[in-house]
Amino acid sequence: MVESSVELQQHLCKALEIAQPDVLRSLLTTMIQTLMNAEADTLCGADYGQRSEERTNQRNGYRQRPLDTRMGTLDLAIPKLRQGSYYPQWLLEPRRRSERALVSVVAQCYVSGVSTRKVENIAQSLGIERLSKSQVSEMAKSLDEQVEAFRNRPLDQEAYPYVWLDAMVVRCREAGRIVNVAVVIATAVTREGHREVLGLDVITSEDGAGWTAFLRGLVARGLKGVKLVISDAHQGLKSAVGAVLPGAAWQRCRTHFMRNLLCKVPRKAQPAVATLVRSIFAQSDKEQVLAQHAQVVERLLPQFAEAANLLIDAGPDLLAFTDFPQKHWRQIWSNNPQERLNREIRRRTDVVGIFPNRMAIIRLVGSVLAEQNDEWAVSRRYMSLESIAEAIQGLQRTKSEELDDSPALPSAA
Numbered sequence: 485m486v487e488s489s490v491e492l493q494q495h496l497c498k499a500l501e502i503a504q505p506d507v508l509r510s511l512l513t514t515m516i517q518t519l520m521n522a523e524a525d526t527l528c529g530a531d532y533g534q535r536s537e538e539r540t541n542q543r544n545g546y547r548q549r550p551l552d553t554r555m556g557t558l559d560l561a562i563p564k565l566r567q568g569s570y571y572p573q574w575l576l577e578p579r580r581r582s583e584r585a586l587v588s589v590v591a592q593c594y595v596s597g598v599s600t601r602k603v604e605n606i607a608q609s610l611g612i613e614r615l616s617k618s619q620v621s622e623m624a625k626s627l628d629e630q631v632e633a634f635r636n637r638p639l640d641q642e643a644y645p646y647v648w649l650d651a652m653v654v655r656c657r658e659a660g661r662i663v664n665v666a667v668v669i670a671t672a673v674t675r676e677g678h679r680e681v682l683g684l685d686v687i688t689s690e691d692g693a694g695w696t697a698f699l700r701g702l703v704a705r706g707l708k709g710v711k712l713v714i715s716d717a718h719q720g721l722k723s724a725v726g727a728v729l730p731g732a733a734w735q736r737c738r739t740h741f742m743r744n745l746l747c748k749v750p751r752k753a754q755p756a757v758a759t760l761v762r763s764i765f766a767q768s769d770k771e772q773v774l775a776q777h778a779q780v781v782e783r784l785l786p787q788f789a790e791a792a793n794l795l796i797d798a799g800p801d802l803l804a805f806t807d808f809p810q811k812h813w814r815q816i817w818s819n820n821p822q823e824r825l826n827r828e829i830r831r832r833t834d835v836v837g838i839f840p841n842r843m844a845i846i847r848l849v850g851s852v853l854a855e856q857n858d859e860w861a862v863s864r865r866y867m868s869l870e871s872i873a874e875a876i877q878g879l880q881r882t883k884s885e886e887l888d889d890s891p892a893l894p895s896a897a
Contacts (some may be wrong), residue, residue, distance in 0.1 A: 514557045516551075524563035524570050534540065542566045551576065594624045594813065597832035597849040621840070624847060631850035635683055635858070639702065643709025644672035644682070645872060646812075647732075648822045649721060651690050656839045665842065666690040667829075667849055668698050671822060675709065677865035677872055681857040682707065683850055686842045692720030699728040712808065714822075716740035718799070736801040738765065739823055748791045757784070757791065765813070770806040777803060809871045825856060 512582075521532065524543065532543055546561035550644075563570055593603050600621060651668045658665075666689060670682040684701055687694030699707075709731040713725050717736050725734055745761065746754045760780055764777035767773040777799060784792035805813050829852055839845045860866075 509555050512555060520572050587841050591624050592691040599835050627847050627851050631847055634854045635850060638706050640706025642674040643767050644674055645709060645711040647710050647713050652820055652826055654845060662838055670694045673866055675872055677867040677869055679866045680862040681853045686845050692723045695721045695724035701725050711786040733804050735804040736798055741802055745791050745794055749788050773806050809874050812867060812871055
């Protein structure tokens with residue numbers, strides 16, 4: 485008996501060292517099956533096949549049930565009873581055969597930008613059978629609760645002096661057609677100097693009505709203390725900012741402006757013109773910025789009059805950052821962090837291609853933004869506390885001076 489036990493132990497250790505999936509699945513299946521049989525015998529009051537006066541029920545065969553685990557799909561035989569029913573609640577959930585850990589893995593693959601077709605292939609490589617694209621989408625819905633909590637969280641605990649607004653277009657199925665919808669995103673810097681994702685939404689088109697509804701939703705959640713909004717020059721967006729956030733200045737995004745400007749310049753001259761325009765933002769104070777802007781316009785007028793006129797018209801909005809502390813200039817006009825965030829989102833959405841509905845868009849983009857927001861919360865400050873306080877005090881002082889210098893209204897006779 486001792487030699488037989490030693491041989492069995494050696495055989496088992498060797499099998500575990502090789503770690504073949506079939507062996508591990510067989511061991512796990514045997515253990516689960518033994519536990520279910522023992523629980524069913526307890527409910528019957530006697531062991532299987534045993535004659536006993538204490539027996540209160542009898543076994544009535546088995547029903548097959550697959551269980552997806554990280555070791556693959558297990559084919560389980562759940563005992564059936566003649567009276568009543570038996571279901572292993574500790575192992576399986578009603579009407580769900582997927583292990584929770586597997587749901588998290590598949591959902592995380594979806595958030596990471598893996599398409600549902602590729603997720604199906606990944607599951608099959610893990611030994612999971614009969615996992616369709618619709619089941620993958622159902623697993624991804626486990627993220628909905630977290631995304632909705634993130635989107636609807638209150639914003640009344642902080643003031644947000646700087647707010648960035650941007651949108652991107654994705655394709656979605658609606659009413660049997662493939663249409664373009666806009667994903668609008670708002671990020672901000674708090675009074676503590678940290679970046680934060682304020683919210684997102686999916687609107688039919690990037691017009692004034694869509695932006696107004698989105699901004700009103702942010703204000704209803706507690707958005708306050710906005711001093712400057714940075715975005716592209718979309719007319720509907722500008723109108724929405726003026727209507728919903730009165731008193732906030734508007735800064736035209738330099739990245740979007742450069743794209744519009746270079747479209748009016750021949751391709752061969754674009755590098756030189758781009759370098760010349762960037763020199764405006766490399767100055768050290770407001771007076772030098774304004775002077776450099778005038779010089780660049782003067783140099784562009786002879787050859788590229790259309791680009792020069794665009795630079796003249798966009799001057800006040802493009803140079804709005806000069807009214808804020810110089811320490812914030814690069815963070816305000818560059819908008820590079822927002823562009824990087826957009827590229828990260830686009831990397832995921834491009835894999836999906838066409839979304840089945842708007843909720844799928846919110847699920848994926850919201851999960852990416854929630855992860856980014858968590859990273860920003862523990863990273864170093866985007867702006868210093870001293871410079872944030874200086875910006876707020878400077879704007880309040882400027883407004884009070886404007887009120888003092890305004891002409892007095894004539895008194896009634």
